[in-house]
Amino acid sequence: MSTLIKGADLVGRGRGDVLVRDGRVVETGTVSAPAGASVVDADGLVLLPGLVDLHAHLREPGREDAETVLTGTRAAAKGGYTAVCAMANSYPVADTAGVVEQVAALGRAAAHADVQPLGAVSVGLAGERLAEIGAMADSAARVRMFSDDGHCVSDPRLMRRALEYVKTFGGLIAQHAEEPRLTEGAQMNEGAVSAELGLPGWPSVAEEAIVARDVLLAEYVGARIHFCHVSTARSVEIIGEAKARGVRVTAEVCPHHLLLTDERARTYDPVFKVNPPLRTADDVAALRGALAEGVVDAVATDHAPHPPQDKDCEWPAARPGMLGLETALSITVAALGGPDACDWDMVAERTSRAPARIAGLDAHGRDPEPGAEANFTLVDPARTWTVAPSELASRSRNTPYAGLELPVTVQATFLRGRATVLDGELAPVAPPAPRTRADAGLVAEEIE
Numbered sequence: 264m265s266t267l268i269k270g271a272d273l274v275g276r277g278r279g280d281v282l283v284r285d286g287r288v289v290e291t292g293t294v295s296a297p298a299g300a301s302v303v304d305a306d307g308l309v310l311l312p313g314l315v316d317l318h319a320h321l322r323e324p325g326r327e328d329a330e331t332v333l334t335g336t337r338a339a340a341k342g343g344y345t346a347v348c349a350m351a352n353s354y355p356v357a358d359t360a361g362v363v364e365q366v367a368a369l370g371r372a373a374a375h376a377d378v379q380p381l382g383a384v385s386v387g388l389a390g391e392r393l394a395e396i397g398a399m400a401d402s403a404a405r406v407r408m409f410s411d412d413g414h415c416v417s418d419p420r421l422m423r424r425a426l427e428y429v430k431t432f433g434g435l436i437a438q439h440a441e442e443p444r445l446t447e448g449a450q451m452n453e454g455a456v457s458a459e460l461g462l463p464g465w466p467s468v469a470e471e472a473i474v475a476r477d478v479l480l481a482e483y484v485g486a487r488i489h490f491c492h493v494s495t496a497r498s499v500e501i502i503g504e505a506k507a508r509g510v511r512v513t514a515e516v517c518p519h520h521l522l523l524t525d526e527r528a529r530t531y532d533p534v535f536k537v538n539p540p541l542r543t544a545d546d547v548a549a550l551r552g553a554l555a556e557g558v559v560d561a562v563a564t565d566h567a568p569h570p571p572q573d574k575d576c577e578w579p580a581a582r583p584g585m586l587g588l589e590t591a592l593s594i595t596v597a598a599l600g601g602p603d604a605c606d607w608d609m610v611a612e613r614t615s616r617a618p619a620r621i622a623g624l625d626a627h628g629r630d631p632e633p634g635a636e637a638n639f640t641l642v643d644p645a646r647t648w649t650v651a652p653s654e655l656a657s658r659s660r661n662t663p664y665a666g667l668e669l670p671v672t673v674q675a676t677f678l679r680g681r682a683t684v685l686d687g688e689l690a691p692v693a694p695p696a697p698r699t700r701a702d703a704g705l706v707a708e709e710i711e
Contacts, residue, residue, distance in 0.1 A: 264284070264285065264301075264680070265282065265283065265284045265297050265299065265301070266283045266284075266300060266301045266302075266303060266637075266677075266682075267280060267281070267282050267283075267297075267300050267301070267302045268280060268281040268282075268283070268303050268305050268310065268641070269296075269302055269303065269306070270304065270306040271305035271308050271309065271310040271641060272305075272307075272308065272309045272607070273291070273310055273630070273631065274309065274311060274607045274608050274611050274630065275608050275630075279291055279292050279293065280294040281294075281310065281637075281639075282294045282297070282300070283637040283677070283680040286636060286679035286680040286681070287634060287635065287636055287637055287679075287680065288631045288632060288634065288635050288636075289633055290633060291631055303641070303675065303685075305641055307643065307645065308641045308643055308644075309607055309641070309642050309643075309644055310639055310640075310641055311343070311607070311610065311611050311614070311639060311641075311642060312611055312616060312619075312627070312628050312629055312630055312638065312639050312640075313343070313344065313345025313346065313615060313627055313628075313638035313639050313640055313676065313677070314342065314343045314344040314345065314346075314591075314592065314614045314615050314618075314640060315344065315346045315347075315348075315614070315615050315618035315622065315624060315627050315628055316339065316344050316346070316347045316348060316563055316564050316566070316588065316591070316618065317348050317408075317489075317515055317561055317563040317618045317622060318350060318412070318437075318491055318492065318515060318517075318564060318565050319335065319339070319347045319348065319349060319350065319563075319564055319565070319566040319587075320350050320352065320565075320566055320567045320568065320584070321335040321336075321347070321353075321366070321378070322335070322353065322568060323335075323353065323369060324354060324355065324362070324365065324366075325353050325355065326353070326354060327658075328570045328658075329569050329658060329659050330568040330659060331369075331658065332349070332366065332369035332370055332372075332373050332378060333369075333372075333373040333375075334656065334657055334658040335347070335349075335566070335568070335588070335657065336370065336373045336374075336375035336376040337373075337375050337656040337657075337689055338566070338586075338588040338589050338656040338657040339375065339376040339588045340375040340376055340656075340676045340678070340683040340684050340689065341588075341589050341655075341656045341673060341676075342564075342588040342589040342590070342591055342592060342673060343642065343673040343676055343684075344376050344588060345376055345638040345639070345640070345676065345677070345678050345683075346376060346377040346378075346379060346619070346624050346627045346638070347370075347376050347377070347378055347379070347588075348379045348380075348381055348622055349366050349370075349378055349379070349380050349381060350381055350410060350412045350413075351380070351381050351383040351388070351409075351411070351412065352383075352388060352411075352412060352413045353366070356383050356386075356387050356388055357380055357381065357382055357383055357399075358382065358383035358385070358386050358387060358388075358394035358395060358399075359394070359395050359399070360395060360398040360399050360401070360402035360404070362380075363380040363399050363402055363404040363406050364402050364404050366378060366380040366404070367379075367380055367403065367404040374678075374683075374692045375678070375683045375689075375692055376678060376683070377624070377626075379404075379406075379408075379622060379624060380404050380406060381408045381409060381412075381437065382394060382395075382396060382399035382400075382406040382408075382409045383409065383410070383411055384396075384409045384410060384411045384416050384421075384422075384425050384436060385411055385416065385421065388411045388413065388414045390414060390415075390416055390417060390418055390421060391418075391421075392421075393421065393424060393425060393428065396409060396425070396428050396429065396434075397428070400429075400432050407429075407432075407433065407434045407622065407623045408434065408435055408436075408437050408489070408621075408622060408623075409425065409429060409434065409435075409436055409437065410436065410437035410438070410439065410491065411439060412437065412439045412491055413439060414439060415438065415439050415440060415441040415442065415443060415473055416436070416439075417441075417442060417444075417473070419476060419480065422436070422438075422480055423480050423483075423484060426480060426481055426484040426486035426488065427484055427486065429487070430484060430485065430486040430487070433487075434487070435486070435487035435488065435513075435621070436477075436486070436487070436488055437489040437490075437491050438473065438477055438488060438490055438491060439491050439492075440470045440471075440473035440474045440477070440490055440491070440493070440498070441470060441473060441539065442468075442470075442472050445466055445468065445469035445472070446465050446466070446469045448463045449463050449464060449465035449469075449540075450463050450464075450465070450536070450540075450578060450579055451463075451464065451525055451536070451540045451541070452464060452465055452525040452528075452540040452541060452542050452543065453465055453466040453467070454525060454543060456525045456526060456528055456529065457525070457528075460528060460529065460531075462528065462578070462579075465538075465539065465540045467494075467495040467497060467542065467546070468497075470493070470494060470495055470498055470539055471495060471497045471501060474490055474493070474498045474501050474502065475501050477490075478501060478502070478505040478510055481510055481512060482505070482508070482510045485511070486511065487511045487512075487513070488510075488511065488513075489512070489513045489515070489621060490502065490512070490513070490515070491563070491565070492515060492516065492517045492539055492563065492565050493514050493515065493516055493520075493559065494516075494517075494520045494539040494540070494542050494546060494550070495542055495549075496545060496546050496548075496549035496550075498514075499514070499549055499558050499559060500549075502514050502553075502558055502559070503553070503558040506558065513560045513561070513621050514558070514560055514561075515559065515560065515561045515562065515563035515618075516550050516553070516554055516559045516561075516562060516563070517562070517564065517565045517587065518562060518564065518587060518590065518591045518594035518595055518598070519537060519541065519565075519585060519663060520539075520541070520542065520546075520550055521547060521550055521551055521562075521594060521595065521598035522547070522594050522597065522598055523535065523541045523547075523663060524541055524542065524543060525540065525542060525543060526544075527541055527663070528578075531577075531578050533574050533576065533577075533578050533581030534585060534661055534662070534663050534665075535585075535663055536578060536581050536582075536583045536584075537565075537567070537583050537584055537585055538583035538584070551598050551599070554598070554599070554613060555599065559613075560613070560617045560618075560621065561613055561614070561618040561621060562591060562595050562613050562614050562618075563618065564587030564588050564591045565585075565587055566586060566587040566588045566657075567583070567585060567587070567661075568584075568586055568657050568658060568659030568661065569582050569584055569661050570659060571660070584661070585661055585662060585663050586655065586657055586659060586660075586661055586662040588657070589655055589656065589657065590650060590664050590669060591614070592610075592614065592642065593648075593669035593670055593671045593672075594664075595613070595614060596610060596644075596670055596671045597669065597670055601670055602644035602645070602670050602671055603644075607644075611630070615627070615628045616628040626638065636679050636680075637677050637680040638677065638678055639676075639677055640673055640675065640676045640677070640684075641673070641674045641675040641676075642671050642672065642674060643671065643672045643674050644670070644671055646671070646672040647668050647669060647670055647672070648668070648672050649666065649667070649668045649669070650662060650664040650665055650667050650669060651665070651666075652665050672687060673687065674686060674687055
């Protein structure tokens with residue numbers, strides 16, 4: 264089965280064609296359509312390597328009222344993603360080989376985007392003793408990233424042991440940087456706005472103290488450390504200083520921290536409640552600069568779906584988090600100056616290549632070249648779209664961008680040559696055949 268992508272803007276190489284056969288790129292440049300090939304007219308479209316999300320909450324197992332692997336990966340495909348890293352704070356927690364294998368099997372069955380589970384650092388995310396890191400690393404899911412996201416690994420001794428453990432097999436710890444004793448009862452960023460509104464504040468130093476501590480621990484151990492959703496100017500300064508010393512540190516920023524500020528809390532609309540909280544305009548400017556300069560390596564969505572009962576309530580009672588998969592590319596491009604001013608090669612680096620390297624997803628984050636898996640997305644830089652919550656593919660509706668007109672539309676997403684999105688709409692996808700007898704049993708069991 265062949266598909267010819269005709270006349271796309273191949274980032275860094277000008278206009279060209281891409282011929283795909285049996286899930287892989289076979290030819291690029293000026294290509295004639297083989298007999299029987301499906302031809303996609305990509306004139307005016309930019310071809311990016313399929314986006315890779317380092318940080319998404321797919322909620323399954325346990326909170327299927329908010330999201331499932333199926334609905335989450337459908338949302339990912341619509342947003343241009345071909346791979347999604349699923350965080351460990353499910354119910355039960357992904358702290359054993361059995362749970363991460365279940366999540367991976369559900370991803371294979373959904374077939375809209377590859378799903379790479381993260382394992383928990385500590386049992387039950389409690390921060391008291393290490394989870395089954397080795398068993399998860401050796402499992403069929405091949406876990407390489409571990410995180411207690413939503414809970415900081417605040418015990419320095421436990422963090423040191425975790426870093427030493429993952430170093431043995433080339434893994435990494437993804438830290439949710441928040442000193443919990445500084446954020447008890449916090450509802451939003453600590454600053455002038457929180458003082459005016461009378462809401463308890465989440466001080467920036469609570470993040471920065473953990474970033475500084477864990478940079479030193481990672482440097483001492485010689486292990487890899489990754490910081491989730493960095494949100495303050497000082498955090499990126501510390502990370503930049505550590506990189507200059509050769510520390511093996513990477514970091515991600517979320518689209519909402521590139522666009523929204525704590526001024527949004529004045530509405531008391533819980534859709535703007537997120538952890539870490541929306542910060543100041545100065546922080547937003549610093550994060551944009553750090554992303555452009557490469558101090559921040561990647562954009563990650565922190566896609567956090569919630570059912571209505573968890574968001575349609577008063578601010579203090581609301582759960583933190585917002586949707587991100589379907590809007591991330593548009594917000595990132597807007598933050599980098601808009602489709603006419605942004606560097607598309609840098610967009611590809613921050614949203615695809617770098618996240619794929621960090622997560623160890625070798626088949627993703629690759630520009631189209633002969634032999635590479637055909638995982639890419641076609642975007643229209645000239646076309647805008649308006650966010651309508653009811654039209655999102657996610658099971659939840661807690662987007663902070665409702666009614667906002669955004670730049671850039673995803674026209675097509677290809678996963679191993681199969682169109683999961685075509686002409687901006689989800690395409691019907693049949694689950695791939697299980698690759699092993701063990702896969703077959705696990706997939707069948709989970710579908711039942």
